[in-house]
Amino acid sequence: MHWWYTDGWWWGWFMMLMMAVFWIAVIAGIVLLIRWFAVRTPEARPAGEESAVEILRRRYARGELTREQFQEMRRDIEETGRAAGEAI
Secondary structure, rough: OOOOOOOHHHHHHHHHHHHHHHHOOOHHHHHHHHHHHHHOOOOOOOOOOOHHHHHHHHHHHHOOOHHHHHHHHHHHHHHHHHHHHOOO
């Protein structure tokens, strides 16, 4: 028998460690995949909840905003939405 061969007790620990690493990687991959899909799907608004642009249009229609204010705020909302990856 070779001097470095110690009945393989370390091999069992190594295999248990590798099995744990494998399952952690599988679970982490599933979690990341779910999060990736969740971020890509547009958020559904509850019924009756208005978007920022709809609120802005309503305020403009009531005369609370000037045309310049409306256009500037709408442009800000649209640029923020595109930067965040949202569809407006």
